Amino acid sequence: MLELDTETTTATGTPPRRSRTEPPTREHSPSISQVLAGLGDAGFRRDHGLRYAYVAGAMANGIASVELVEAMARGGMLGFFGAAGLGKDRVEAALHRLQAEIPGLPFGVNLIHSPNESSLEDAVARMFILRGLRLIEASAYLRLTLPVVRFRVAGIHRDAAGHIVTPNRIVAKVSRVEVATQFFSPPPAEMLNELVRTGDITAEQAALAAQIPVAQDVTAEADSAGHTDNRPLVTLLPTLLALRDRLQTQFNYAQPLRVGAAGGLATPSGLAAAFAMGAAYVVTGSVNQACVESGSSEVVRKMLAQAEQADTAMAPAADMFEMGVKLQVLKRGTMFPMRAAKLWELFRAYPSLDAIPEADRAQLEKQFFRATLADTWASTRAFWLTRDPAQVERAERDAKHKMALVFRSYLGLSSRWANAGEPSRVMDYQVWCGPAMGAFNEWTRGTFLAAPENRRAETVALNLLYGAAKHLRAVALRLQGIPLSPEDTFCVPIEPERLHELMNAKPV
Numbered sequence: 001m002l003e004l005d006t007e008t009t010t011a012t013g014t015p016p017r018r019s020r021t022e023p024p025t026r027e028h029s030p031s032i033s034q035v036l037a038g039l040g041d042a043g044f045r046r047d048h049g050l051r052y053a054y055v056a057g058a059m060a061n062g063i064a065s066v067e068l069v070e071a072m073a074r075g076g077m078l079g080f081f082g083a084a085g086l087g088k089d090r091v092e093a094a095l096h097r098l099q100a101e102i103p104g105l106p107f108g109v110n111l112i113h114s115p116n117e118s119s120l121e122d123a124v125a126r127m128f129i130l131r132g133l134r135l136i137e138a139s140a141y142l143r144l145t146l147p148v149v150r151f152r153v154a155g156i157h158r159d160a161a162g163h164i165v166t167p168n169r170i171v172a173k174v175s176r177v178e179v180a181t182q183f184f185s186p187p188p189a190e191m192l193n194e195l196v197r198t199g200d201i202t203a204e205q206a207a208l209a210a211q212i213p214v215a216q217d218v219t220a221e222a223d224s225a226g227h228t229d230n231r232p233l234v235t236l237l238p239t240l241l242a243l244r245d246r247l248q249t250q251f252n253y254a255q256p257l258r259v260g261a262a263g264g265l266a267t268p269s270g271l272a273a274a275f276a277m278g279a280a281y282v283v284t285g286s287v288n289q290a291c292v293e294s295g296s297s298e299v300v301r302k303m304l305a306q307a308e309q310a311d312t313a314m315a316p317a318a319d320m321f322e323m324g325v326k327l328q329v330l331k332r333g334t335m336f337p338m339r340a341a342k343l344w345e346l347f348r349a350y351p352s353l354d355a356i357p358e359a360d361r362a363q364l365e366k367q368f369f370r371a372t373l374a375d376t377w378a379s380t381r382a383f384w385l386t387r388d389p390a391q392v393e394r395a396e397r398d399a400k401h402k403m404a405l406v407f408r409s410y411l412g413l414s415s416r417w418a419n420a421g422e423p424s425r426v427m428d429y430q431v432w433c434g435p436a437m438g439a440f441n442e443w444t445r446g447t448f449l450a451a452p453e454n455r456r457a458e459t460v461a462l463n464l465l466y467g468a469a470k471h472l473r474a475v476a477l478r479l480q481g482i483p484l485s486p487e488d489t490f491c492v493p494i495e496p497e498r499l500h501e502l503m504n505a506k507p508v
């Protein structure tokens with residue numbers, strides 16, 4: 001049994017004292033509210049202006065919508081708008097709305113690495129600087145790029161007390177040590193020199209930038225929806241925590257490095273585990289797509305509400321198709337994973353669309369594209385002529401590239417059909433989703449949160465946090481040898497009104 005000298009404040013404000021010989025009692029243990037207030041890293045909450053160390057990660061094509069980001073901000077949490085897959089103008093319009101509708105509240109926007117569209121990444125990052133966006137979630141990076149570094153160092157200066165001030169912050173989401181290392185290190189000298197050469201920063205600013213990490217906050221993204229390396233959180237998080245300690249010692253930054261956790265977090269015990277392991281903050285994704293504020297469709301939210309633990313599969317990604325990159329999607333209720341796998345198989349086996357055997361061609365035209373391959377190329381060509389004409393020039397020289405663009409058009413449309421709830425294409429819906437969804441459905445089974453229309457992002461998040469705090473408190477009681485009642489461990493979703501009362505209650 002642990003002997004704790006815990007002091008907690010009672011309702012009268014007098015901290016009870018316990019001598020080392022007295023048996024531990026509940027009164028000497030932290031209350032749920034106290035545990036709740038202490039979840040995650042206090043510096044993370046302070047720096048980002050949050051009540052809770054809880055983040056709704058970006059979801060492409062505006063699935064992490066303005067409404068979702070606003071709901072998080074109003075609930076004292078952080079959301080990132082899902083800019084990936086959208087043109088610069090739409091991202092700019094969303095940013096404009098957020099700045100107008102929740103001035104002073106915390107929010108950020110995703111900056112996604114786009115190896116196939118580096119000019120878009122550059123334009124979006126420049127627009128962020130111009131529009132005064134202060135926080136981005138940088139994701140899908142394999143190595144640092146100039147746009148992401150330019151964003152971070154823009155406006156860097158020393159304050160009157162001589163401290164380095166970085167107005168722009170990055171929360172970098174990674175699943176590999178090599179990438180985390182780059183974000184936790186100062187920007188590479190050659191990039192800083194280049195930014196001085198182009199007049200983006202001064203030599204003095206470059207000298208300051210050499211003393212800060214590219215990102216103070218790095219999210220360890222374990223097995224998750226969408227792009228994922230399928231790493232288990234219980235190994236990835238400790239790996240990045242060890243890296244954090246090593247690099248903090250090496251660089252001795254004034255502001256300590258922090259590691260957050262993402263992937264599979266959708267239950268109170270899941271969040272409790274991540275916080276107990278040392279996560280500075282938690283990031284959710286799959287559960288937020290299932291919420292009413294998400295930019296997805298009602299039909300998809302219903303499909304997600306049916307998902308069980310094993311109802312996901314890996315399927316080829318539209319953005320990095322040729323590289324063989326896969327992402328995690330829902331497989332229950334859609335044929336998308338099988339159809340996408342078929343496209344990858346054909347792409348690997350044949351040098352051009354013309355070389356595809358007749359039976360396969362017929363299947364593609366009838367079931368996948370519902371148009372001839374020639375017509376599909378015509379519409380694909382028209383799309384790329386407005387988005388990036390260099391792709392068309394290359395495809396007209398390179399038959400394999402043409403095949404990639406045609407196949408990618410299906411992969412791209414399939415997620416748009418899902419978001420739009422296109423009734424004629426249910427079997428083609430591409431819905432990014434991880435095993436988190438099944439865990440959440442199991443936890444909420446038979447409760448008000450089982451119904452898709454009751455899944456509000458704030459209610460879901462606060463329930464997860466409150467439940468995590470309750471779970472951790474039960475662990476603390478157990479470790480002190482205090483007998484637990486069913487009430488201590490029973491953890492079901494709580495209706496919003498009651499939850500707010502509980503969460504805003506004074507600590508006792």
Ligand SMILES: Cc1cc2nc3c(=O)[nH]c(=O)nc-3n(C[C@H](O)[C@H](O)[C@H](O)COP(=O)(O)O)c2cc1C
Binds near residue numbers: 283286
């Ligand atoms: C529908 C959907 C789309 C996503 N799109 C993006 C994206 O564009 N950029 C990004 O950084 N992460 C994206 N993610 C990942 C989430 O931000 C989050 O890191 C991840 O979903 C957490 O894992 P979980 O799904 O197990 O909760 C997406 C997730 C979902 C569910």
